[in-house]
Amino acid sequence: MRGASRASFASLTDRLAAEQVSSATVATRLGDELFAVVGLLDAEHGLRRALSDPGKPAEEKGAVARALLHGKVSQRTEGLVAAAVESRWATPRDMVDALEQLAVEAMVLAAEADDTLDDLEDGLFRFGRVVAGQPDLRAALDSTWLPAERKRELLAALLRGKVTPVTLRLITQMVTLPRGRPLPVALDMCASIAGRHREQLIAVVRSAVDLTDAQRSRLADALAASYGHRVHLNVVIDPSVMGGISVRIGDELIDGTVASRLATVRRKLAG
Numbered sequence: 001m002r003g004a005s006r007a008s009f010a011s012l013t014d015r016l017a018a019e020q021v022s023s024a025t026v027a028t029r030l031g032d033e034l035f036a037v038v039g040l041l042d043a044e045h046g047l048r049r050a051l052s053d054p055g056k057p058a059e060e061k062g063a064v065a066r067a068l069l070h071g072k073v074s075q076r077t078e079g080l081v082a083a084a085v086e087s088r089w090a091t092p093r094d095m096v097d098a099l100e101q102l103a104v105e106a107m108v109l110a111a112e113a114d115d116t117l118d119d120l121e122d123g124l125f126r127f128g129r130v131v132a133g134q135p136d137l138r139a140a141l142d143s144t145w146l147p148a149e150r151k152r153e154l155l156a157a158l159l160r161g162k163v164t165p166v167t168l169r170l171i172t173q174m175v176t177l178p179r180g181r182p183l184p185v186a187l188d189m190c191a192s193i194a195g196r197h198r199e200q201l202i203a204v205v206r207s208a209v210d211l212t213d214a215q216r217s218r219l220a221d222a223l224a225a226s227y228g229h230r231v232h233l234n235v236v237i238d239p240s241v242m243g244g245i246s247v248r249i250g251d252e253l254i255d256g257t258v259a260s261r262l263a264t265v266r267r268k269l270a271g
Contacts, residue, residue, distance in 0.1 A: 002090060003090055004088040004089060004090055005088075005089045005090040005091070005094040005095075005098070007088075008084075008087035008088055008089055008094075008095075008098065009094075009098045009101070011083075011087065012080065012083060012084055012087070012098055012102060013102070013105065015079075015080065015083055016080065016102055016105060016106070019076055021076075021106070021109050021113075022109075022113055023113060024110045024111075024113035024114045024166075025110075026074075026076075027106050027107070027109040027110035027113060028106075028107065028110040028165075028166065028169070029074060030074065030076055030077055030080075030103075030106040030109075031103045031104070031105075031106035031107040031110065031169070032103075032169070033073040033074060033077040034077060034080065034081075034099055034100070034102055034103035034106060035100070035103045035173050035177070036073075037069070037073075037077070037081055037099055038096055038099050038100045038103060038177070038179075039177055041095075041096045041099070042096060042177070042179060048092050048095075048096060049092055050064070051064065051065060051085040051092075051095070052085065052089050052091075052092040052095045054088060054089075058085075058086035058087075059086070061085040061086060062082040062083075062085055062086040064085070065078075065081050065082045065084075065085045066078055066082050069081060080099075080102060081099065084098060084099055084102075100179070101189075101193060103173075104170065104189070104190050104193045104194075105193060105197065107120075107166050107169060107170050107190075108120070108193060108194045108197045109197075110166050111164065111166045111167075111194070112197070114164070114166070116164045116166065117194060117197075118232070119163070119164045119167065120164060120166055120167050120170070120194055121191055121194050121195065121202065121232055121234075122234070123159075123162075123163035123164060123167035123171075124167060124170065124171070124187050124190055124191045124194070125191060125234040126163075127159070127163070127167075127171055127187065128183075128184055128187045128188075129236065131183060131184070132184070138183065140154065141154075141155075141175050141183060142178075142182075142183060148176040148177075151172075151175050151176055152172055152176060155168065155171060155172050155175060156168070156172075159171065170190050171187070174186035174187060174190065195232060201223070201227055201229050201230070201231045201232070201249050201250070202231075202232050202234060202249070203220075203223055203231050203232070203233050203234065203247050203248065203249045204234050204236060204247070204248045204249075205219065205233050205234065205235045205236065205245055205246070205247050206235075206236045206238040206241050206245060206246045206247075206248075206257070207235060207236075207237065207238065207241060207244075207245045208237070208238065208239050208241050208242060208243060209237065210235065210237055211233075211235055211245075216233055216235070219233065219245075219247075220232075220233055223247070223249070227249065231249070240259055241257040241258070241259050241260075242257060242258035242259045243257065243258035243259075244256040244257040244258055244260075245257065246260065
């Protein structure tokens with residue numbers, strides 16, 4: 001988001017923070033309701049355009065949103081949606097994107113209230129790895145011919161009891177309402193919001209063998225000292241690294257693997 005959309009989104013996140021939602025039940029309901037509004041606005045293009053039209057008075061758009069939602073959602077949800085449609089957005093898509101990200105934020109608040117934020121991040125990461133390694137599963141989840149209800153049943157069978165309820169809710173939402181994004185991109189969005197919420201970075205660590213708890217702790221501490229933020233480690237066991245580890249944080253790669261050093265030698269020899 002840029003310009004007016006960025007400012008409007010910042011205002012909405014401040015409003016959500018001001019709600020001081022500390023109950024997992026309340027936060028989960030808020031997230032579910034915001035996701036439902038996102039689905040409605042994605043399906044009803046005319047309504048989305050009308051509610052984001054910069055030529056209409058903000059109060060008028062807010063009144064329409066409140067009349068549409070009153071009695072159907074909680075007052076918190078009604079207020080957040082009204083505030084969103086009263087704000088200025090560069091595009092109608094930005095407004096709906098903002099509501100979706102608020103929904104994810106609400107789910108993160110639910111995980112925080114349940115003290116399962118680490119589990120949420122780990123669950124999103126592990127599921128992303130499972131999907132990446134099983135083309136048939138990814139094809140089924142990405143398919144347009146498989147009904148959303150069938151996808152929900154498939155995810156419940158695969159994940160219930162293996163991830164937290166909030167994690168399952170978020171994954172199900174990203175699968176059944178992808179909004180034109182590949183699933184890995186949607187999962188990364190959720191993980192990034194969870195990481196930002198705790199003001200910590202997410203590091204993907206590749207190693208030939210699993211790291212001990214002590215090694216994980218030392219690595220996380222070293223990265224935190226270097227980046228100035230807490231760092232959550234997602235460790236991937238990858239025999240191709242041969243030795244050492246590689247660490248990716250955002251677009252930055254710190255590669256200390258034997259495989260990388262051998263590749264460098266081969267390039268020099270070839271040159």
